Amino acid sequence: MDESLLEKREGSLDNDNETTTWVEYWLEGELVHRSAHVQLKRAVVSFGETAEF
Amino acid sequence: MTNSFKVDLFNAVHAFNATGIPAHTLATADVFKAALYTAASSLGTTTTSYTSATTEVSGTGYSAGGVVVTFGTAPANTTTTSYLTPSASITYTTVTLSTSFDAMLLYNNTNSGKNAVAVFTFTAQAVTAGTFTLTMPTNDATTGLLRLA
Numbered sequence: 001m002d003e004s005l006l007e008k009r010e011g012s013l014d015n016d017n018e019t020t021t022w023v024e025y026w027l028e029g030e031l032v033h034r035s036a037h038v039q040l041k042r043a044v045v046s047f048g049e050t051a052e053f
Numbered sequence: 054m055t056n057s058f059k060v061d062l063f064n065a066v067h068a069f070n071a072t073g074i075p076a077h078t079l080a081t082a083d084v085f086k087a088a089l090y091t092a093a094s095s096l097g098t099t100t101t102s103y104t105s106a107t108t109e110v111s112g113t114g115y116s117a118g119g120v121v122v123t124f125g126t127a128p129a130n131t132t133t134t135s136y137l138t139p140s141a142s143i144t145y146t147t148v149t150l151s152t153s154f155d156a157m158l159l160y161n162n163t164n165s166g167k168n169a170v171a172v173f174t175f176t177a178q179a180v181t182a183g184t185f186t187l188t189m190p191t192n193d194a195t196t197g198l199l200r201l202a
Contacts, residue, residue: 017176
């Protein structure tokens with residue numbers, strides 16, 4: 001494949017929940033590759049409590 | 054509640070009642086897996102286990118049930134919070150997942166019931182002959198992926 005024919009498109013988003021990036025390669029108008037990378041920000045937290053007696 | 058107890062919870066040290074106790078007789082860690090689900094799924098806090106639902110993603114390179122999650126670092130605690138984070142990114146390599154997915158279910162694959170641990174959601178993604186990676190936050194009391202406070 002002549003790699004010079006590939007069009008590279010990149011994107012990203014960032015919000016309270018995640019930072020995400022992606023990269024796409026297009027060949028003559030057709031998507032031939034898309035990878036995505038998600039960095040999670042929001043963890044799962046549980047709170048434990050004990051009662052007084 | 055003691056800090057050590059919260060760490061013990063991560064390691065299944067205690068069994069207060071015989072009901073529902075899995076056979077934890079081996080001194081080895083369980084295997085945990087991460088499965089991906091489409092935007093049509095309804096996973097949440099009421100999810101109890103992994104099931105090969107129709108809303109789990111399917112496509113080239115993806116095996117039902119997802120991939121193994123590595124917990125190479127022992128649970129730790131501060132004076133208020135115990136925490137645990139996978140020690141490596143969760144990676145689905147060379148997959149094609151055409152239907153958008155926006156959730157990952159972390160579950161115990163060793164337990165016969167495939168008991169659920171947590172659900173994580175993100176902006177819907179699709180992958181074409183590529184890699185999907187979930188990178189873990191810093192493993193500490195503030196950002197660790199699983200925290201008991």
